Amino acid sequence: MEYEEDQTLATHEQELRRGTVVFASLVACRRPQYGYSLLSTLTEAGIQTEANTLYPLLRRLEKQGLLTAEWNTEQARPRKYYTVTERGGEVAAALHSNWLALDSSITKLWKEGTR
Amino acid sequence: MTALTDLYIDTVVRRLPEDSRGDIADEIRATINDMVEARLGGDDSDAARVEREVLEEMGDPAVLAREYSNSPQHLIGPASYPLFLWCMRRVLPIVAVVTLLINALAHSLTTPEVQLGSLLGAAIGNTVMAVLATFAVITILLALGDHGLSPNAKTIPREEAKWSVDQLQSTDPAVSQNRLEAICSLVILVILAAVPFIPTTLLYVGHLNNGETFINPDLAPGWLAGYWLLLGLIAVVESVKLIRGTTPPALLLIGGAIDVVLAVFLTVAMLTQKVIHPGLQSAAGPDLQQIIIVVAVWIIVIWDQISTWRSIRAAR
Numbered sequence: 001m002e003y004e005e006d007q008t009l010a011t012h013e014q015e016l017r018r019g020t021v022v023f024a025s026l027v028a029c030r031r032p033q034y035g036y037s038l039l040s041t042l043t044e045a046g047i048q049t050e051a052n053t054l055y056p057l058l059r060r061l062e063k064q065g066l067l068t069a070e071w072n073t074e075q076a077r078p079r080k081y082y083t084v085t086e087r088g089g090e091v092a093a094a095l096h097s098n099w100l101a102l103d104s105s106i107t108k109l110w111k112e113g114t115r
Numbered sequence: 116m117t118a119l120t121d122l123y124i125d126t127v128v129r130r131l132p133e134d135s136r137g138d139i140a141d142e143i144r145a146t147i148n149d150m151v152e153a154r155l156g157g158d159d160s161d162a163a164r165v166e167r168e169v170l171e172e173m174g175d176p177a178v179l180a181r182e183y184s185n186s187p188q189h190l191i192g193p194a195s196y197p198l199f200l201w202c203m204r205r206v207l208p209i210v211a212v213v214t215l216l217i218n219a220l221a222h223s224l225t226t227p228e229v230q231l232g233s234l235l236g237a238a239i240g241n242t243v244m245a246v247l248a249t250f251a252v253i254t255i256l257l258a259l260g261d262h263g264l265s266p267n268a269k270t271i272p273r274e275e276a277k278w279s280v281d282q283l284q285s286t287d288p289a290v291s292q293n294r295l296e297a298i299c300s301l302v303i304l305v306i307l308a309a310v311p312f313i314p315t316t317l318l319y320v321g322h323l324n325n326g327e328t329f330i331n332p333d334l335a336p337g338w339l340a341g342y343w344l345l346l347g348l349i350a351v352v353e354s355v356k357l358i359r360g361t362t363p364p365a366l367l368l369i370g371g372a373i374d375v376v377l378a379v380f381l382t383v384a385m386l387t388q389k390v391i392h393p394g395l396q397s398a399a400g401p402d403l404q405q406i407i408i409v410v411a412v413w414i415i416v417i418w419d420q421i422s423t424w425r426s427i428r429a430a431r
Contacts, residue, residue, distance in 0.1 A: 035142065036149035052174045055146060056182035059139075071141075077149075080142050 021049050021057060023099065026084055026092035029067055034079040058082050066091055117163070120147055123170050130180035139183055147173065187262060191254065195261045202253045207246055214245040228316045228326065290360035297357035304350050311339055315395065324394025331389045338384050345377040364427045371423040378416040385409045 024047045028038055035055055042049045061067040066088030071080050084092065124143050128136040150169045155162060173179060181188065191199045218238040223229050316326040330339075352370040356362050362370075384390055385405040396404060 034149075035146045036153070040153075050174075051146060051150070051172060052179045052182060055142060056179070056185065059142075059183060060185060077145060078141065079145050079149075 017048070020047065021054065022061070023092065023095045024049075025054070025057065025061065026066060026088050026095070029082050029084045030089070030092075032081040032083045034072075034081050038082065061088070117166060120144070120166060120170065123147075123173070123176060126176035127180045127183070130177065131184055135183075143173075143179075190258045190261075192261045195257045199253070199257050202257075203250070206253065207249060210249045211242055211246050214242045215239070218242060228321070229314065230319060231317050234317070287360075293360055293362055294357055297353045300353040301350060301357070304346050304353065308343055308346050311342075315392070320395065324392050327392060327394065329392055329395060331392050334388055334390060338388060338390070341380055342377075342384075345373060345380060348373050349377070362426065367423050367427055371420055374416050374419050378412050381412050382409050 021042070024042055024045070025038065028041050028045075033041065035051075035058065038058070039049060039051055039054055042054075058067060058069070062069045062082065066085060067082045068085050069080050069082050071078055124140050124147075127143060128140045131139060147166075147169055150172070151162065151165050154165045154169070215238050218241045219234060222234050222237045226233065311328055311330045314326050314328060315321045315324055349370065352366060352373065355366060385408055391404060391408075
């Protein structure tokens with residue numbers, strides 16, 4: 001029973017995080033980031049992300065025109081840097097507004113439910 | 116970078132389109148190197164263990180490749196599933212009925228002495244094959260459509276996707292039940308109407324009257340005409356039920372009345388005429404045989420009347 005409850009919580013947490021990682025990646029890529037630096041930035045910010053999810057996600061965001069990618073070969077090790085595009089910045093701003101509205105709504109609902 | 120990492124990267128990228136392999140391989144390689152380097156922190160003594168740890172954290176190469184390819188991992192996706200269900204519910208029954216009828220007809224016309232077993236075997240066997248083939252074709256076509264052969268299909272609003280309140284009645288289980296009953300009744304009526312034409316060989320008793328029909332050939336044609344007329348009236352009532360999807364009490368009463376008239380008609384015919392073919396009359400006497408048929412007819416009619424009465428009460 002406890003195992004089932006843990007599994008249910010894990011599934012819902014995963015659902016909740018899925019969209020958050022896109023938003024967080026767009027926000028973090030306002031300055032150029034390569035894959036591992038972005039992973040570290042997100043982890044340090046408290047947004048748990050798995051490497052095998054993040055890299056394919058960055059590629060999809062690049063295909064959608066929300067990020068640009070460029071190989072930097074000047075360093076000892078070539079790295080692919082991702083930067084948010086103008087369109088990506090607009091999407092991030094819209095997601096941020098939604099995020100604040102949702103936060104406000106959930107807070108209100110939570111307060112009403114605990115009265 | 117070791118052969119193990121190379122093997123991991125090769126295993127990932129060989130599942131991906133050729134034009135993206137090089138770029139993704141470079142990206143994964145850079146990532147793995149960064150992760151290994153960060154964990155080693157300058158001390159390379161434990162490099163092999165850390166590399167294994169990082170590769171295991173990257174996960175199953177097949178899963179990673181799937182994430183990169185972003186291709187659908189289902190045969191029929193949510194966008195096409197309602198259409199798939201609609202096809203299964205509407206197209207398959209139609210194919211089954213049409214194939215069954217065509218095969219039964221073709222077998223009857225091409226076989227010199229039709230027997231029930233061979234008729235059912237040929238018709239049902241071919242019908243099962245036709246239904247399976249239709250199922251496969253529908254599934255493959257929708258899967259192809261769902262997997263991008265018709266990219267515009269998802270953006271075109273489908274007619275069946277527009278729901279209206281009018282659909283409520285047609286999806287009501289009671290309506291479906293009514294229609295199913297009407298279809299069954301019509302099938303039984305067709306079989307009953309065909310009785311005067313069915314050769315005795317069909318039921319393996321052709322040797323009793325040289326493969327003639329079950330009905331006495333000397334029976335006056337008026338009796339057969341009356342029989343078909345009454346069956347025709349019942350068929351009209353059942354057709355109305357089929358079209359409307361509901362059975363108003365008045366229609367139930369009319370249907371019940373025609374049933375009784377048919378029972379009376381058959382009783383009179385059985386008690387006054389030699390209806391059964393003389394070759395099929397039992398040693399116990401033709402009268403007893405026909406009386407048994409009359410009793411059976413009335414049992415069915417009384418049962419039907421009770422059902423009708425219950426339906427009217429339930430409708431109130």
